[in-house]
Amino acid sequence: MELKQYQRDVLKEVGRFARTYAMTRDAATAYGIFMNAIGLTPGKDGIERYRDDLGGVPKVCVKVPTGGGKTFIGACAIDVLSDALPSHDEVVVWLVPRREILVQTLRNFRNPEHFLRMRLDRDFAGRVEVLDKEDGLRGRSFSAATVGDQLTLFVLSYDSFKNKDGRRAYAENSSLAGLTAYQQDVGTAVDVEGADDTALISALAGTNPIVIVDESHHAGSKLSLDMLRNLNPRFVLELTATPGKGANVIAQATARQLKREEMVKLPVVVYRRPDKRTTISDAVMLQRRLEAIAEQDEVRTGRYIRPIVLFQAERRGTEGAETYQKLKEKLVEGGIPEEQIAVRTGDVDEIGGSDLMSRECPIRFIITVEALAEGWDCPFAYVLATVANKSSQVSVEQIVGRVLRQPYAVRAGARSLNIAYVLTASADFDATLEQVVRGLNGVGFSQEDVASVDTEPTAVQGRIDFSAPDVEGGGTASTGDEEDDLNLDGFDLRVSGDGSGFRTDGGASSIDEFLAESGSVEERFEHEVDSENASSFLLNGLGGGSNVYRMREAVAESASALAVSQFMIRVDGGLFTDDETWKPLDREDLLVEFKLSRCGIDCVSINPLTFSEARKIDLADDVDEYRIRQLDLSERNNMTMLFATMTDEGKRDSLKAAVLNAMSGQFKSTYGRSQLAQYIGRVVDDMDMPVVEECYKSASDVARAVADAVRSLADDFCEACFGKLLSRGDVRLEPEYRFPESVVQANPMTSYDKGLYEAEDGRVDGLERRMVDLLANSQRVKWWHRVVERKAGEFSINGFVNHYPDFLALRNDGVLMAIETKGEHLGEDAKRKLRLGTRWADMAGAGFQYFMVFEREAPDADNAFTLAEFGSEILG
16 A cells, blocks of 8 residues: 555654654653644744653654544554664554554554555564564563564553553563563663563553554543553654644645545535434445445456444333344345444444455444444444434444545545445434534544535535435325334335345435435535645644634635735945845834923823722732722721821922832833833923822822823824835835734634635624624625734734724725725724725726725715625625
8 A cells, every 4th residue: 555645744743753853862852852843832922832741751643534544654653763773672652542442553563465564564574573462471583682673562551551451561571581581781770660670661662652542533642641651662653633732743744645645535425314214214325325336336446345334323221222132133124134243333343354345245234332442443434324213312422533544545437335334223313414524523633524515505514415205105294293113014115126225115216315425425525625725734723723614725825926015214234334224114113203302291281080990909818819809998098197297309209210110011102101201200200289189099000091192192103204214115015924824813713615714713702793793794804814913923004103904805806905994983093004005006007905904984085885895786
């Protein structure tokens, strides 16, 4: 089996990290270097810092959706890691969560004809030994001679060292005495707490093994981490579709990459049936039709496929539930040969060691409850049919991933063999769809991978509702008010002899319609996948940064090609050169020459009668948090008495200090502490003594009044300075800003169409939300983006104020709109933004427009609109 491109990309990243670690010998440092190389910084922009669970031993994670070949990637990674981190003892411990996966993994690695073993044999020149726990306890092929001469791969369960039976691995073991004595001699022995020097865990720890943790989201407990520490690994590689919180994700594949590389059956099409009788009969008919299509496809491709249906029965504890045994009996009574049906539940396993992909295997229907989780692997599974009363909640969440693998990892010739099917009679169809989406999320996919073939918009993608009549002769669908008992009496499910594959009384037509619709869906899905950039990797999830979102593939090209105009200011080269450079203008550049000493104080509006009473901020009585409280009578009296003992000059000095102290550090840094102190001094010195005495009770209100005046003076200065610099040519407009490939969204919003990124900032309300709705549903809008003020990487109209418009939106005619939403009041701040935005748009040219949008009443000014006017005149 050759590596797919995304698998090669993942392995390349694993090797790059391992080599970085080999140079630094510090996992956290290597992680920082690794992330910086791809434009991410741990601890910033939603990317979590490296989580060191193992005291400096590197533990990193690879995220690959179900069906993407995680095990194959892990097998190939052994050679990559061995090359980067060579050791005398080539020992690998491969950990799996459950017995089923343990048996399957051992069987595959021991089979010389299986691609996993073939890969290991190729990488290690055939010198490979695959051992289980019992082999290790007996010392079979695990000695001082073998560990240095071959790859020794231990396949173990998480419980191998954790439960009661696992204590055997800590006990004295004479079979390993030779190996552990050798480790003592050469200085590689490790003292494992609670273990004998000759124990299996001690012997493994002495080899300093590479550890592969399969389905690592199950291994986050303290016991699991203790087990990893006891193994003394030199490197831990986690494999999972759903990394847990804090996983150090360094590489990942996407669902669309898997579809492009023909690894999975996507989309998943969800089909609503009127009752469970119809669900069962349609599932059987769908299997027969798919098998007939597969037989025709085999003639062209030579690949054998026998589609399998998974019937998910209700739990036996459910009142009126159809248990797996009763369902099997009904299927047999309906004409399905018993050998074609197998039950696989927590306590019944009729599949056993059957090779479900063999021509000799007759199984076409598997009845389960929720037992088929990770590790159950059969690419022939195509249909999931939930057999439940309409009012019951049968969870498909844990099982939907079992129908995703593509047979032979090669696209079939028939479109209907490239998608997966879910049939349900649930009364709450939307709830079932949500379960399907959650199930796909649980194995690394998303809602986009559930197909929508409805003719009407739905809240959740994936609805198919042909509302076919009851299969038994045109009866009406069940209302759901009563439980629809399973009744297959007189219903013939046997294969007919006329080549149609069915003996039925009318239901096949709906299946043919369903397959035709599904084929169209798969064609559209394939087109969307093929139109995407084949080399794109989602940053979402790397480094645990689950709130990092990339541009949507459908609009990324238009946004990436767009250079948005921003103001640039000339910067002298300095004392030693005549060279000059240009940089993006910041309002701080205009404030360099701003002097408060040149400004009057008449703009400071202070009226003690409007000040609120004094307040104190103190710790709460019951929690370690601060609360705002009124001063009690004694505290007010103490302040009055203290102030009364001062001289008039002392009172003024005390008020000046209190006002300056009440201003924020950032404000004092922007305008200069010394300048502010002098300006405050002039304001206070101009007060009458009664006003000084009243102001002292509310120094924070005085500080607020002074700060408002200073900002207004600074804004006037900056606007005047900006105009002069433009006239002199020291400020100009250049196509400078480009949209980042990804953004961090602490409050992601995905519920509206046409966002530029996979998620936009969700902190919108009132008028802003109505604007989002308008942009998302406008036929003239290609994409929109919610701008977050002062967020790193965001666009601003950087003139005499740093103006972050609320939205940017690209129209289909190529015009980029900067949109600011405002309430009914046009204050001075809004007037400045409107003047700046208008000037920016006029200078930027025909490809850019600026709008200030008001809810109900807009001022008589250029580029000012009401929301209704904006919708009809600009987007209409």
